[in-house]
Amino acid sequence: MTLLLNQGELALIPYLMAGHPDMATTREIGRKLVNSGIAALELGIPYSDPLADGPVIQRAGQRALAAGATTEACLEAAADIAGEQAAPVLLMTYVNPVLAYGPERFARDAAQAGVTGVIIPDVPVEESAEIAKTMTGAGLETVFLVAPTSPDDRIAAACDASTGFVYCVTVTGITGSRSVLPTDVNALLAKVRTHTDLPVAAGFGISSAEQVSLLRGHADAAIVGSAIVNELDAGRDPGPLVRELLSACK
C-alpha cells in the first residue's frame, strides 16, 4: 500500500477518534500527525456499540457522538487531513454506520476525501464479499484483521482479502492499554508473513515506547490507539507521545 515505510524499519500508525474531543481538534491534530513521520493515520468514525473496543475508545466515541459527530463530518475531517498530501489516512469504523450511510456512497465519498483504505473490524472475511467489492471498486484498500485465535485457514483468507496491509491483533481481547504484550506476538507475526507479501501492522494493547521497540524486526508498523486517545482525554497534545513512539521505532 501507500503506507509510508522505510525498508526494514518499523513504522507508526497512530489512531484518532474523529470528533473527540471535538472535530476542530481532530483536524488540527490530524494535520500535524500526518506531517510528523508516521506511516499512516487511522481515523475512527464513532459508533454507539463498538464491540472490539475497550473503555478508552468507547468513551471517546460516546463523547464524539454526544458532541454531534456525524459520518459526513468525519469524512470532511478526513478530507482536510488527507489534503495535507502527507501520510495516508485510513478510516476505521463499524459496519452499521457504513450500512446506514450507504456502502456505495460511503466508498465514493471516502475516496473523494482522499482516504486510502478502510478497516471494519466487525466484518470478518465471511461477511465481506459485497462491502469489500464496493470499497475496492471505489479505489479504496481493504484491511482485514487476524487474531491470536485465528487458525491458519482464517489467516490465509484474511491475507487474501486484504489489499492495503494486514492488521495483526496482538492480544486476545479488545483495544486498550496492556502493561505487557503476550509473548507469542512475534510468532503470530511470523506466521502471518508466511501467508502474505503485504505489510503487516500490529495493533491492540500497544501503548508504550518499550512495547513499540519490541516489535522492531517483527512488524512493519505498530498501531497505537488508546494511549493517544488518553492524551486527548487528559487535555494534552498527543504530539510528544507520538514523537516518543516514533523514536522507539528506530
Added chain:
Amino acid sequence: MSERTRFGRFGGQYVPETLMAALDELQTAWLQLRADNGFLSELRARQATFVGRPTPLYHAERLTEHFGGATIHFKREDLCHTGAHKLNNALGQAVLARRMGKRRIIAETGAGQHGVATATVCARFGLPCTVYMGAEDMRRQEVNVRRMRMLGAEVRPVTSGTATLKDATSEAIRDWVTNVRDTHYIIGSVVGPAPYPEMVRELQRVIGDEAREQYLAAENTLPDTVVACVGGGSNSIGMFAGFVDDPSVDLVGVEAGGLGVETGQHAAATVGGQAGVLHGSFSYILQDRQGQVLPTHSIAAGLDYPGVGPEHAMLAELGRASYVAVNDDEAVAAFKLCTRLEGIMPALETSHAIHHVGELAREMGPGARILLCFSGRGDKDMHTIESVSPTDMPVIGGPL
C-alpha cells in the same frame, strides 16, 4: 455472505475476528450434539427433573369470560424452575459448554431472568459464572440480582450507554473476545451471531412442540392464533417453531411499545425499526439515520432491547408472523387483570402479550381460539407495579 448463517437476508456473523474461530467451534459442536442421542437424552432427563417439563397447558377461563370472545389458553412457562422460559436455553447451553470443555460461563441479562437461569445451571454444574447487567436494570430488578449472587454468580454492573440490556450484551461480548479460549457465552435470546439464533431456537422449541401436542390432545384441534411477547424473541420463536408449518395458525409477536411507538420511547424493533447490524447479526434494530443504535424504553426490562432475532425479521418480511406493539400502561393493566382473575401473576414482559390477547379475543369473538406463551412469572416486577400504581389495586369481588 454465507447461507448457513442466515435466515433469508437476515442474520450473519458480524463480530471481531477474534471470535470467529470460537463461533466455528460452537457451530461444529452444536451440529454434532443436536444429533447425538447421549446429549439429547441427558437434556430430556434434566428438563424433566430440573426444569419441570413438560409445563402445563392451562385454560384461562376467567380471562376468556372477561373478554367475552375467543377461548384463551396459556402455555405455562412461568412454571419452569426459576420462573421463566429462559432456563430451557441456559440448561441446554450449559450442557453443551460442559461437553465442549469450557470451564467458565458468562451471560448478559435484562430482567434478570436469563441471569438467574444461567446462575442456576452454573451452580448445578459447579461452573464459575459472570453475569453482565445494566446498572439501571440492577436497580429495577434487584430481587433477581440478589438471587444471582445467592447462587454464586458474580454480577457486573454495566454503566456505559443506556445501562440496560444492549450495553450488558456488548460488555458480555467484549468479555468473550478477551476470554474466548476457556469461556462459553450463554446468550439469552435468539440474537447475536450465528449459530446462536438457530441454536437458541432449537433449545426453546420444546415450548411450541409440547404446546402443539397438548393443545391437540385437549382441544382436538389447533389454535387459530398463537401470541407471545418479543424482546430478543426467544420465547416467541420457541413457541412459533411448533406451529410455523401449520398454515392455518396465525403467529403474532408483541413488542414493547413503551410510552407509544410514535413518541420514540419504545423498544419495538420490528414494528418501529429498520434493518441494520447489532450484536453480530443483521436484523431489525432501532437506530438513527447515522446508524447509531438508539436508547430504548420499556417498563419491562426483558423487552428493553433495540434489536430482535434475525429469524423474526425474516418471518415479518415474509408475512408469516405479524408484530404489534403494546404500551407500558396497557401491560400494567393486563398484569393486574390476569393476577386478579386467574390467580397467576405474569411477568411484565408476558403482560404485554396478555393485553394483546385481550384485544384479539374480543375481535375474533366466541368460537375462536388463542394460545398465549406465558413466558414468566411476575414476582420480580412487584416493585415496579407498586411504584407505578400503588393505590389502585382492586380487592377481590370489587370492580376491576
